[in-house]
Amino acid sequence: MNYEDVMNLAQRRGYLIRSAEAYPNTPAGFWDYGPLGVSLRNRYVEMWRKSIVKRDEMIEIDAAQIMPRSVFEASGHISNFTDPVVVCGKCRSLYRPDKLIEEKLGRATPENLPDAKYDELLKEHGIRCAKCGTPLSGTKRFNMMFKVGVGPQGDEAYLRPETCQGIFADIPFLFKTQRVKLPKGFAQVGKSFRNEIAPRQGVLRLREILQAEIEVCFDPGATATPRFDVAADYELSIAKGDVEPVPTRVSDAISAGTVPNKLVGYYLYLIQSFYEDAVGLKKEEIRLRTLTDVEKAFYSKVAYDLEVRTSVGWLELVACNYRSDYDLKRHSEVSGTDYTVEVDGRKVLPHIFELSMGVDRSLYVILERAYRSEKDAKGGDRVYLSLRPGLAPILAGVFPLVSKDGLDVEAERIYEELRADYDLFYDESGSIGRRYARADEAGVPFCVTVDQDTLTKGEVTVRSRDDRAQVRVKTDELGDWLEAKLVSG
RNA sequence: GCGGCCGUGAUCUAGUGGUCAGGAUUGGGGCUUCCCAAGCCUCCUGCGCGGGUUCGAAUCCCGCCGGCCGCACCA
Known part of the structure; x- marks a missing residue:
C-alpha cells in the first residue's frame, strides 16, 4: 500500500x-x-x-x-501571512532574505522588516545567489491569501485562509x-x-x-x-x-x-x-x-x-x-x-x-488505511477498501444471482424497499464474482444476493467484503440486519 | 520558484519521422445463468496544450500546463 x-x-x-x-x-x-x-x-x-x-x-x-480586508488586518494575515522573497535577477532562484541574513550573521532575523531593510542588509553583507553568484536585491512580499474584488469597484477582500x-x-x-x-x-x-x-x-x-x-x-x-x-x-x-x-x-x-x-x-x-x-x-x-x-x-x-x-x-x-x-x-x-x-x-x-x-x-x-491488496485464488490481485460500515459510502449491493426466473424482480423489490433507508446499489450485469469484485474495490461492506431459495424460503445471502464470508438472512429481516451493522460499525 | 525525470482512452501499456495509433484491464450493450473479476460477441473513450522544423510529427525542437523526485516553502 x-x-x-x-x-x-x-x-x-x-x-x-x-x-x-x-x-x-x-x-x-x-x-x-x-x-x-x-x-x-x-x-x-x-x-x-x-x-x-x-x-x-x-x-x-x-x-x-x-x-x-479589515478582518485580515485584525487577524494579522495581511502582514504576517506573507513571506519576504528575493529572486535572483539572473537565474531566477528564489530565496528567503531573512533566512539568508540569519545564516550569514548567525542570529535570528525577523521576517517582518520593511522590504528595503532586507535589500540593505543583503547589500551590506554581500549576500549573493548561491547558484550563480549574482548579488541579491529586490525583496518583495508574497502573501498567501487569495485576493478578490467585491462589487463593481472591486473592493478589496480575501478568501479566508x-x-x-x-x-x-x-x-x-x-x-x-x-x-x-x-x-x-x-x-x-x-x-x-x-x-x-x-x-x-x-x-x-x-x-x-x-x-x-x-x-x-x-x-x-x-x-x-x-x-x-x-x-x-x-x-x-x-x-x-x-x-x-x-x-x-x-x-x-x-x-x-x-x-x-x-x-x-x-x-x-x-x-x-x-x-x-x-x-x-x-x-x-x-x-x-x-x-x-x-x-x-x-x-x-x-x-x-x-x-x-x-x-x-x-x-x-x-x-x-x-x-x-x-x-x-x-x-x-x-x-x-x-x-x-x-x-x-x-x-x-x-x-x-x-x-x-x-x-x-x-x-x-x-x-x-482501508486499502487492501491480496492475491486471489487465481493469483490475480484482489483490491478492496476495508471501510467500516459507518463510513462506507455504499452500505450494500443488491444482486440477483442470475437475471431470470424472477430473481431480478425480487432483487429489485428488495432494493426498492430498502434504498430510502440505506445507501444501496443494484447491479445485475456481469457474473456474480465480477459484481463482488466491483463492490469490494469501491469499499462496499456487504453484498446481498438473491437466489432460488430467496423465492422459496424467503432468505438472501449476505456476503461480507473483508472475509468474503456468507450468511443467510431472512429477507424480511434484512433491514434490521443492515441497521445492526451500521450501528455497531 | 529552481534542477532532474516524465506526459498515448478511466487504468496499465506498444509505438523513436510515413499504411485507419495497436493491445490488455476497466466501463456500456448482448449471449450465457453462474456464489467470488469464467467464456463468447459487440461498442465507447486516447497521443496534455500551443507554436516550430518537415512533403509528412505521438515520435525532433521551443514555450506553457500538469505529474513524480530533490532543494526551497508549508497556519
Missing part, C-alpha cells in the same frame, strides 16, 4: 477527481470529490459532529468564505444571542484558501482545503472544565519533537508542564480519542507533536500538531493551537466591537484553544 496505489484507486472509483482536468491549464492544488468521495466526506464530518461538536454541546456556524476567522468575526453576535457561558466551543466546517507556492501530492497539499474547526473560548482565570474527569487518566501520545510518541496520562502531562492546563488537556483528549475511536487508529500511530517557537504560527502561544503515521511519513492532520487572547483582542480593537463576556459580574476577554482539522488529509488517511 502506498500513496500512488491509493490515489489511483480513489480516482478510478470516483472518490477523487483532479479538478477541471479537461482544461489543460488548470493550476495544481485543486481537487474535486466524486460521488463516493462526497459520501465518505459527509459521513466523516457527521462522525466528527457527533463525537466532538454535539458531545461537547458546541455552537456550530457556517460563515462566508470572503471577508473584507483559515475558517476560524469567520467564527471570530461572528463571536460578539453569538455571545449575545446564544447565552454563552464559558468555556464554550464554536465549530465550523468549511473551505479555506491558501495560495501555496508549490502544491504537490494530491489532496495532501491543497490550495483549497476543507477544515473542520473547533474554537474553544474560555476564561484564562478558570481553566477547569466540567468534563475533565473522563480525560484525566487518558493516555495522550505526546511527542516532544520529531520522535516516537510517548503515552502520557493527561493529568501527568499537566503536572509536567507539557500541557498548560486542564482545558487544553481535555480537548487534546477529545481530538486524539476521536482518531482512535471514530477513525480506528492505534495510539502508537498517532502523535501530538509539540511545536517549537520557530515552527509555531504567529498567533500561537502553545501548539501541538496531531500527526498520523502514513506511507508518506508522519502527516499533520490537526493543528491544536493555544491562541491566547490574540484573536479576540485584535478583532475587538480593529472592529471597535466589545468582545468581552460577563463572568460573575466581571468582564472577561476569552482566550482561545483551537482544534483545526484538515478534512481532506484525514480522508486520505482513511482511504490509505
Whole structure:
C-alpha cells in the first residue's frame, strides 16, 4: 500500500477527481470529490459532529468564505501571512532574505522588516545567489491569501485562509444571542484558501482545503472544565519533537508542564480519542507533536500538531493551537466591537484553544488505511477498501444471482424497499464474482444476493467484503440486519 | 520558484519521422445463468496544450500546463 496505489484507486472509483482536468491549464492544488468521495466526506464530518461538536454541546456556524480586508488586518494575515522573497535577477532562484541574513550573521532575523531593510542588509553583507553568484536585491512580499474584488469597484477582500476567522468575526453576535457561558466551543466546517507556492501530492497539499474547526473560548482565570474527569487518566501520545510518541496520562502531562492546563488537556483528549475511536487508529500511530517557537504560527502561544503515521511519513492532520487572547483582542480593537463576556459580574476577554482539522488529509488517511491488496485464488490481485460500515459510502449491493426466473424482480423489490433507508446499489450485469469484485474495490461492506431459495424460503445471502464470508438472512429481516451493522460499525 | 525525470482512452501499456495509433484491464450493450473479476460477441473513450522544423510529427525542437523526485516553502 502506498500513496500512488491509493490515489489511483480513489480516482478510478470516483472518490477523487483532479479538478477541471479537461482544461489543460488548470493550476495544481485543486481537487474535486466524486460521488463516493462526497459520501465518505459527509459521513466523516457527521462522525466528527457527533463525537466532538454535539458531545461537547458546541455552537456550530457556517460563515462566508470572503471577508473584507479589515478582518485580515485584525487577524494579522495581511502582514504576517506573507513571506519576504528575493529572486535572483539572473537565474531566477528564489530565496528567503531573512533566512539568508540569519545564516550569514548567525542570529535570528525577523521576517517582518520593511522590504528595503532586507535589500540593505543583503547589500551590506554581500549576500549573493548561491547558484550563480549574482548579488541579491529586490525583496518583495508574497502573501498567501487569495485576493478578490467585491462589487463593481472591486473592493478589496480575501478568501479566508483559515475558517476560524469567520467564527471570530461572528463571536460578539453569538455571545449575545446564544447565552454563552464559558468555556464554550464554536465549530465550523468549511473551505479555506491558501495560495501555496508549490502544491504537490494530491489532496495532501491543497490550495483549497476543507477544515473542520473547533474554537474553544474560555476564561484564562478558570481553566477547569466540567468534563475533565473522563480525560484525566487518558493516555495522550505526546511527542516532544520529531520522535516516537510517548503515552502520557493527561493529568501527568499537566503536572509536567507539557500541557498548560486542564482545558487544553481535555480537548487534546477529545481530538486524539476521536482518531482512535471514530477513525480506528492505534495510539502508537498517532502523535501530538509539540511545536517549537520557530515552527509555531504567529498567533500561537502553545501548539501541538496531531500527526498520523502514513506511507508518506508522519502527516499533520490537526493543528491544536493555544491562541491566547490574540484573536479576540485584535478583532475587538480593529472592529471597535466589545468582545468581552460577563463572568460573575466581571468582564472577561476569552482566550482561545483551537482544534483545526484538515478534512481532506484525514480522508486520505482513511482511504490509505482501508486499502487492501491480496492475491486471489487465481493469483490475480484482489483490491478492496476495508471501510467500516459507518463510513462506507455504499452500505450494500443488491444482486440477483442470475437475471431470470424472477430473481431480478425480487432483487429489485428488495432494493426498492430498502434504498430510502440505506445507501444501496443494484447491479445485475456481469457474473456474480465480477459484481463482488466491483463492490469490494469501491469499499462496499456487504453484498446481498438473491437466489432460488430467496423465492422459496424467503432468505438472501449476505456476503461480507473483508472475509468474503456468507450468511443467510431472512429477507424480511434484512433491514434490521443492515441497521445492526451500521450501528455497531 | 529552481534542477532532474516524465506526459498515448478511466487504468496499465506498444509505438523513436510515413499504411485507419495497436493491445490488455476497466466501463456500456448482448449471449450465457453462474456464489467470488469464467467464456463468447459487440461498442465507447486516447497521443496534455500551443507554436516550430518537415512533403509528412505521438515520435525532433521551443514555450506553457500538469505529474513524480530533490532543494526551497508549508497556519
